[in-house]
Amino acid sequence: MSSKLIMKQVTKTFGDGDSTISILNRLNLEVNEGEFVAVLGPSGSGKSTFLSTAGALLSPTSGEIILDGESLTGKSKQELTSIRLHKIGFMFQSANLLPYLKVQEQLLYVARLTGMNSKEAKDRSERLLKRLDIWERRNFYPEKLSGGEKQRVAIARAWMNNPAILFADEPTASLDFKRGRQVVQMIADEVKSEGKSAVMVTHDERMLEWCDRVLHLQDGVLV
């Protein structure tokens, strides 16, 4: 079984001189193919920093991150953008869909960025939207969707570029308990059916039923 994400001795410090704070302190993590990992932590524990660092948005102060066999060390901003585009799927808090794109267009946009041909893009977006049971809403703008529907579109969008790993930033934060559980279950189903990996950051302990592994972010390390 191959590892989709390896974080070795990753440290991220902010500030300079005497007032440096280490948000991540020699953090180690390995996520395998088909694995759904949850990272728990109270607010302020560094979850966002962890996710940004693992998701190639923020370069670590030291340590190494290997994404789908490719090391992020020493990569330029443009190269990181391209890695995010091809290897990572993101889910953000409260879906964060683009208000001016219809549901299917949200997915087609990702396909355009990756250079997928339009036939393949149509088919793949149709498959994803059908599997997430949101196909009949494909021509709606996000403003007409409920919170749960938006997150389902966000899941579909995150998988659209066929990424190696999905990072979800509090995907249930704006949903009630029932809808939140549904969304987490759908992420888990996609991980299994696509044979990919996922890391979900959350502070909600009730959402962990479908996760393969649950880690806690404490003092800059995962335990």
Place this chain on the structure above:
Amino acid sequence: MFLALREMRHSKVRYIFIMVIMLLVSFLVLFVTGLAKGLADANISAIESMSNNHFVMQGDAEQKFRRSQLGEDDLNKVRSIVGEENATPIAMQMSAVTVEGLDTKSDVTFFAVDMAGALSPKVVEGEAVTNDDNGNVLVDSKLADAGLKIGSTIKDQSTGMTLTVTGIVKNQSYSHTPVIFMNIHDWQTMKGLMSQDPEILKSSLFNAIALDVTSDQATALSGKVDNLEVMTQKEAVSNIPGYAEEQKSLLLMISFLYVIGAFVLAVFFYVLTIQKTSQFGILKAMGTKTAYLARSVVGQVLILSVVSLSLSLLLTWGLMSILPESMPFQMNLSTALLTSGLFVVTSLLGSLISVTQVAKVDALEAIGRVGA
């Protein structure tokens, strides 16, 4: 353009509003430009259309045609230096004329030139006047629009001289009056009717001498004649009373309109960009390149300015076809294209501030934020 077009589709009202503003501003730019060109034509076209490149005037005339008075002696002196065929006299006189059979009175400027020389105007209708004709003149088409025809008789108000129209010329105006061309022979007759003093007649026969010389020859000439001033056609034109002032104030208006247009677009897109900061963060986190987003902003500006320009070109064209002939409005294709091009360029410059804003947005904005 995927994002740019869909965003415009989604927020139609917003983009239509800005487009209407751009339409009005660009229409005003085109209109004032046309007006400036039209007024310039009405003021200087008779001088500007002359094929020569330099003028000689009296030294103390401050490069103003009507202040300058030259005589036969001056002409001979200049001719002896630059050659007879390169120097030809020109005389002008503002006056008012009445047309027989019409009860209108028109302000005109009489131009007297050598009808066999380079300054003789191109006749578009009727027959040219020769140097041997007696009492025959060519008139600008603006007089023809007022009802004057070939064969009409006109009467000069100040001298009582009657003249017959034999031909029409086009685009010959001076100081906002149509020009009437006569030969030197008739001019001398007219001068004789104005003053009997032979001394005055001798020294103030012409207003200027038109030269067809190289700039080196012109410099050489001005060193040899001390009471005369040699200038380029451009200098002479810019010293026609009112011309520079008129054009400068219109140019000021036009340049302000360009700046206003650019600023309106700049502010609109700046506010829009600021509003969308977190959206841009998400797009960047998803792997969208900054260049793609910048192209998207510039693309929108381009679409807005080109569409509103096309509409205002149509409006201008429509306006031109209903404007009365007496309205000094001139717009040709090259002016319209140049104006449009410049407008698009300033609009794009205005969008640069938003592009830098887009470039500044960090993909990190996307993580840990609640609102889109």
